[in-house]
Amino acid sequence: MSWTQWRKLKSNILVVLCGGAVVLALIPLAFVLFFVVGQGISSLNWNFFTHMPAPVGEAGGGMANAIVGSLMVTGLGALFAIPIGVTAGMYAAEYAGSRLASTVRFAADTLNGVPSIVIGVFVYGIAVLPFKQFSALAGGLALGIMMIPIIARTTE
Secondary structure: OOOOHHHHHHHHHHHHHHHHHHHHHHHHOOOOHHHHHHHHHHOOOOHHHHHOOOOOOOOOOHHHHHHHHHHHHHHHHHHHHHHHHHHHHHHHHHHOOOHHHHHHHHHHHHHHHOHHHHHHHHHHHHHOOOOOOOOHHHHHHHHHHHHHHHHHHHHO
């Protein structure tokens, strides 16, 4: 057996072993998924989406406040980020050779690399602590800051 054939055989054996490991890891995950879906599918009805959560220990309840809150935070984030991101992306595309366009690109790439926890702590410092209360506006601001570089680079 030549050296090339030996390497291909070893590669094929390792590919099969890796595939087996993936299948072995997916089996318990599939069982958990099917259990959760099987137990939870009966709870999905119109009331689940339109009613407020029930107190702990009581049957029923829904997710209306979570759905509305998610839509509010996402909407506020988009309202904040889309105009800034699209403007920055258009500027970077139109004036591609200029120094400011390079700076905009660098700032977007740098902001894209900032961990979300750092952005959250920053927004906590500027939007929660001064007003002494949490708000959807603070969450929308944090989400908007995370969206700006993605929108800017996508627009470009």
